[in-house]
Amino acid sequence: MGTELFLSRVATFAALGDPVRLAIADLLHDEDLSPDTLAANLKIPGNLLAHHLKILTDVGLVTRTRSQADGRRTYLHLEPGGFDGLLPAASIINTRRVVFVCTENSARSVMAEAIWRDVSTVPVSSAGTVPAMRINPRTRSAILRAGLVLDQSEPRDLDGVLEPSDLVVSVCDGVNEKLVNRSNCRLHWSIADPARVDSDAAFSQTFDEIRSRVLNLVPHVRTPTRQKRKSA
Structure with a gap:
């Protein structure tokens, strides 16, 4: 200080x-x-x-x-x-992959993965602690309206996705409070669940908020560089 x-x-x-x-x-x-x-x-x-x-x-x-x-x-x-310098300088985070997490992996984390994949070369995935049966159709629509590609076909379970070296970004308050015992490097974004409003406007607003946060984070996340072995 x-x-x-x-x-x-x-x-x-x-x-x-x-x-x-x-x-x-x-x-x-x-x-x-x-x-x-x-x-x-x-x-x-x-x-x-x-x-x-x-x-x-x-x-x-x-x-x-x-x-x-x-x-x-x-x-x-x-x-x-x-x-200049009024805001704190963000530190560089080295990680092999970013994993966005919400409860059902049907809306917020799916959007975040699609946005990240579009703007960063750092590998990305998403998952849920209690995966839903399907990705919310309004999530698909919001991603398509933005001209992005949704590679994910169905929600994923966090336990089957997460690796110790992953950077976890929780986009759901409930998930953040459940991950306190995880050893992963973690960030939390408190983003309201658009499914509670269940309108295209709500999903678009959530998409825009997540996109803004992703764009702010991308410059500060890198994959570790491999050191070349010295020749004998």
Whole structure:
């Protein structure tokens, strides 16, 4: 917790945690403004604005330049780079395969497998802790509407699929709470079951949410590289 980057993030979040300073960042998002214009928009006195600007400047969010037309006037500029690193850097996960898991392996995990297969070269599968008799027809429709291929013909049982080296991504809260004793590396996405609503719109919404999460995860998952044996 005490790294320089972590402390920098703390300072930046603290700077933006004040309503006035966040409003300053919003106002400077699209254009550079003079302090007088900012003070007028915010309806605050100049000395209070100067206090907030110093804090934003100290953390690298705002810079000040002098007007080339009137050297007495200054303009404030929001530095886009000041927001870099606010979110924690995701670690790289090495795994031989990703396995998406939900209870029945009939909706969420099936969608996740189809999406992952389309955007990643890392092997993938899906399974359920209590597999259904069939894949939900609305799942098939959602996958086909997205132009993807569904290779899976029927739900799979987790015990027959999972290997110790697999990365498990649970997409069902109930499953996540049942997998606490598994030794696999695990991630959990709390995604509502679209079958409870049972409409094409619900399945499409779930598909879009899973796709967004998959696209965020893909760059951080890799298969282990094999080291070449040295020749004798």
